Amino acid sequence: MSDTTTDAPDYRDTVFLPQTDFPMRAGLPQREPEWLDRWARLGIYDRLRRKEGRTPFILHDGPPYANGNLHIGHALNKVLKDFITRSQQMMGRDARYVPGWDCHGLPIEWKIEEQYRQKQKNKDEVDVVEFRQECRAFAQGWVDIQRDEFKRLGIIGKWDDPYLTMNYHAEAVIAAEFMKLLMNGALYQGSKPVMWSSVEKTALAEAEVEYHDHTSHTIWVRFGVQAPQSIWGTEKPVSVVIWTTTPWTIPQNRAVAFNPAIAYGMYQVDEAAETASAKPGELLLLADALAEGVMGSAKVTGFQRLRDVTAAEMDGVTLAHPFHGIEGGAGEWDFDVPLLPGDHVTEDAGTGFVHTAPSHGDDDYQLGLKFGLPMTYNVEPDGSYRADLPIFGGQAILTPEGAEGPANVSVIKQLAYAGALLAKGKIKHSYPHSWRSKAPLIFRNTQQWFAAIDRRLDDGMGEYGDTIRTRALTSIDKLVRWTPQTGRNRLYSMIENRPDWVLSRQRAWGVPLTCFVRKGARPDDADFLLRDQRVNDRIIEAFEKDGADVWYHADFKATMLDGVADPEAYDQVMDVLDVWFDSGSTHAFVIRDRADGSPDGIADLYLEGTDQHRGWFHSSLLQACATKGRAPYKGVLTHGFTLDEKGMKMSKSLGNTVSPADVIKEYGADILRLWVAQADYTADLRIGKEILKGTADSYRRLRNTLRFVLGNLDGFTDAERVPLKDMPELEQWVLHRLAQIDHHLRKSYDAYDFQGAFQTVFQFATVDLSAFYFDIRKDALYCDAPGSLQRRAARTVLDMLFHRLVTWLAPILPFTMEDVWLSRFPGEDDSVHLHDFPVTPADWLNEPxxxxxxxxxxxxxxxxxxxxxxxxxxxxxxxxxxxxxxxxxxxxxxxxxxxxxxxxxxxxxxxxxxxxxxxxxxxxxxxxxxxxxxxxxxxGEKCQRCWKILPDVGSHAHPGTCARCDAALG
Structure with missing residues (x-):
């Protein structure tokens, strides 16, 4: 083997090397805003809506809260939504996406109050309408900021006409939806314990609560048996022992519960430490499974079990309240405390007996309903005892800042003084906190408005059940597609076990509970609530015209009731609706009422994080089942949370947060989107510098593949096309792979499997194409004569590859695929996003x-x-x-x-x-x-044009060439 002579001609200009203006370096951070401007000029979203004959696909946007810059969780959520709407559109549907914002509620109100405090301004001295207008302006400011941040991610949607829960029409519809509960019998006012924030002075829904570790006092308390004591055959005093982590609830105790299925015994203290409260000889009733632990906590060093204590023996027993007869008690607690059976009592912890304060816990409340126990009203909205409560009056359970007040310690001291405290300690456990103020919550009995989820509704919409709960459970099982399926189980369990929905909030910024109550009537009176559709219609009309602020005008009640009822006979309810009712109603004023919605008010898909099983998925389901008889969605998709690279939860205090704006500034939005596509969103997703570097590397490999395709299609025309039957086998094999991928890709996109969709295309591009097909065909593309069948066939296949790769990847990498498309088709009025996935002929498949x-x-x-x-x-x-x-x-x-x-x-x-x-x-x-x-x-010798070493090199008209290259040179 030897090279041809060095004086052979230079054939470099005769080789058909790739020619393209598509840059090797993406420059995404700098160039992406140009494409955003271009899409805005072209009106891409609206032009897509004008495509006729398509089946609508509605992804309904769960509204983010308008009160801060976007975090990486927002980016994950919106990018997933964009993958869906873009892919559904390019598969031939009319994929509509109307972004929206949640605008009412405590977080915004809290921000305005903070501003007032800084200015030493008293909120109570400000007109409520003026205050609400400040809240509205604050929300609008953040809507505008977040809209730009979302658009920068490449999200396509109706950004020029989003929905806002504070828009007048939205407020009118939210009120109308609420009044449907008024009319169908679901609405009632009740006095029951709810989770209460003493910092924010309002009730909270389960969705507004998060659980954190909290250290609580824990006490073991004696309740002395009053009667009949003789049934146990002893004249000694006998005490039932309870255990609680909320000492402050002891003044509200009205019963003690036991479980007839648990084994109990009478235990005698024989020996105890000098510092113990327990005294030798005293008799205690305890669950057998818990007795040893109780004795240990009470520093009892010797004890014996004297006998069984049966459920029959405890039936009808009364106890003395621990503060019975206490000095300074003014007789407040001088009443009998019944010992009552309750299935909620367990042997998991405590003593087997449960202290029951019906005003401060749901199990306690339910037991109280069953046995007619009295409710107490000892705790004020600010978390302090009522001022006239003996001994403890005015003491704070929680301070205005959310810290522990003196009430717990004060109660413990009084229990010790009264001789009722058997033991005390502290325990670290999971405890409910407000997700806004981060302060611990209390269960507090208040007058609130509820939606009864087990009450039979009088609305004629019973196809899926007659109650909110049965309709919701039926919808979950029969009407909704769950992605992943585990979402079904989670929400079903929540709906199955949840209590009635607390609708009311004692705040100012929201949609008011638009109802009137008869003065002097009781909540269970038939005429307690004014139910008149004429009044409802007037309210709706007024809200449509001027928004919900009109509710607070001095003459509003009289205007609404004019000619229907005596305004002086009714009180106007001034609470506002739970904001989850606002967002739960969006199906009505977005999907049902908008021209780009659907008359049935049902979305194809709701998509949010897993926390929304107790949030938006949950409230939307309950609200719709109450007002339209079924779920407002056909599908629900949930994604995980974002974590740092080590799998830690992101926190500003830890300094491990990743800002979408920072990622875009360094890499571009397409890299952030590719990170989403490469991850399994059904689990928690990790992100950080090293992960993003790996994502960027995958992007570069893909970009190089596309650059090769573009470069080798330079000058391609339809005249070059080769029909399938005339193509070499290698080209037919590529087309076979395209047909396979087309099928798999559409299936993946329809299943919302973006990781599978991307990996299918990525592996094909980098393994089948770059490392195999392109590697082989470079020689023919560079060196064959333009008219050769092999080169023409390869270029025909590259054209087919181009149209498929670029459109298939457009939902995931919209900026880059626009760049690729315009590099080949630089039309002023064109965009890859105006095209569908090409139809792939079935005859491309060739399994043999x-x-x-x-x-x-x-x-x-x-x-x-x-x-x-x-x-x-x-x-x-x-x-x-x-x-x-x-x-x-x-x-x-x-x-x-x-x-x-x-x-x-x-x-x-x-x-x-x-x-x-x-x-x-x-x-x-x-x-x-x-x-x-x-x-x-x-x-042989090396051809100076194609570099193959062949025996015939040097024997042709063109020096230093092989036969193929000689012919190509003409």
Whole structure:
């Protein structure tokens, strides 16, 4: 082998090297805003809506709260939504997406109050309408900021006309939806314990509560048996022992509960530590399973079990309140405390007896309802005892800042003084906190408005049940597609076990509970609530015209009741609705009422994080079941939370947060979007510098593939096209793969499996194309004559690849695919996002051919691995210097290799195929049996144009060329 003479002509200008303006470096942070401006000029979203004959697909946006810059969780959520709307659109649907914002509620109100405090301004002295207008302006400011931040992520939607829960029409519809509960019988006012924030002075819904570790006082308290004591055959005093982590609730105790299914005993204290409250000889009733633990906590060093205590023996027993007869008690607690059976009592912790304060816990409340226990009103909205409560009056359970007040310690001291405290300690446990103020909550009995979820509704919408709960459970099982399926189980369990919905909040910024109550009437009176559709219609009309602020005008009640009822006979309710009712009603004023919605008010999909099983998914389901009889969605998709690279929850205090704006500034929005596509969103997602570097590397590999396609399509026209039947097998194999991927990709996009969709295309682009097909066909593309069948077929396939790769990836990488598209089709009025996925002909599928080429690729791996060894030991510099002998034992496999130009496929200048047994020195791969490769150098001289080493080089009209290149030069 030798090179041709050095004075051979320079053929570099005759080679068809790739030509493209598509840059190797993306420059996404700088260039993406240009595409955003271009899409805005083209009106992409509205132009897509004008495509006729398409089935609507409505992804209804769960409204983010308008009170701060976006975090990485927002970006994850909105990017997933964008993947769906873009992919559904490009698969032929009319994928509508109206972004929205939650604008009412405590977080905004709290911000305005903070501003007032800084200015030493008293909120109570400000007119409520003026205050609400400040809240409205604050929310609008953040809507505008967040809208720009969302658009920067490349999210396509109706940004010029989003929905806001504070828009007048929205407020009117929210009120109308509430008044449906008024009319169908679901609404009632009740006095029951709710989770209460003493810092924010309002009730909270479960969705507004988060659980954190909290250290609480824990006490064991004696309740002395009053009567009948003689049933246990002793004249000694006997005490029932309770355990609680809320000492402050003891003044509100009205019963003690036991479980008839638990084994109880009477225990006698024999010995105790000097510091113990327990006294030798005293008798205590305890659950057997918990007795030893109680005695240990009480520092009892010796005790004995005297006898069983049966449920029958405890039936009808009365106890004395621990503060019975206490000095300064003014008789407040001088009443009998019943011992009552309750299934909620367990042996998991405590004593087997549960202190019951019906005003401060749901189990306690339910037991109180069953046995007619009195409610107490000892705790004020600010978390302090009522001023006239003996001994404890005015003491704070929680301070205005949310810290522990003196009430717990004061109660414990009084219990000790009264001789009722058996033991005390502290416990660290999970405890409810406000998700806004982060302060601990209390259960507090208040007058609130509720939606009864088990009350039969009088609304004529009973197809899926007659109560809110049955409709919700039926919807979950029969009407909704869950992604992932675990979401169904979680929400079903929550709905199955939840209490009535607390609708009212004692705040100012929200939609008021638009109802009137008769003065002097009781909540259970038939005429307590004014139910008149004429009044309802007037309210709706007024809200449509001027918004919910009109509710607070002095003459509003009289105007609404004029000619219907005496205004002086009714009180106007001034509470506002739980903001979850606002967002739960969005199906009505967004999906049902907008021209780009659907008359049935049902969305194809709701998509939010897993926390929304107790939030928006939950409230939307309950609200819709109450007012339209079924779920407002056909599908629910949930994603996980975002964590740092170590799997830690992100926190400003830890300094491990990742800002979407920072990622975009460094990498561009497409890299952030690609991070979402490469992750399994159904679990928690990690993000950080190293992960983003890996994402950027994947992006570069994909970009290089697309750049190769673009460069080798330079000047391509329809005249070059080669029909499928005339294409070489390798090209037919590529088309087969395209048909396979088209099927898989559409299936993945329909299943919202974006990781699967992207990985399918990415692996095809980097493995099947870059590392195989492109590697082989570079020679034909660069060196074949323009009219050669092989080059034309390759360019035809590249064109088909282009249209599919660019559209398939457009939902995930909208900026980059627009760049690729415009690099080839630079029309002023065009965009890749105005096109659908191309239809892929079914006859491209060719399984027999695919099986054949699977064998060819396996054999090729043996050849390339053998040549790599020769390259490593410097025997050759490139594979074109080789002409190996390939031994193939299987006759069918040998025939398959002989039917193609296997030398071209292996990128060698020559290659011999034989069925003879491979010699011992032949190179083999263990996973490709029956194929051996013996290295041989290529014979001849190096073609100065294509660099193949062939015997005929130098024997043609053009010096230093092979026959193929000589013909190409003409």
């Amino acid at each position: 051919l695919a099986q054949k080429w699977d064998g060819i690729r396996r054999a090729r791996r043996v050849v390339t691995a053998a040549l790599e060894i020769k390259r490593s030991d410097k025997t050759i510099g490139a594979s074109l210097e080789a002409a190996p002998v390939v031994h193939v034992e299987d006759a069918q496999a040998l025939a398959a290799l002989k039917s193609v130009d296997f030398a071209d496929i292996c990128i060698t200048s020559g290659l011999s195929l034989t069925g003879n047994p491979a010699p011992s020195e032949a190179f083999r791969l263990s996973d490709v049996p029956g194929v051996g490769v013996v290295f041989e150098p290529a014979e």
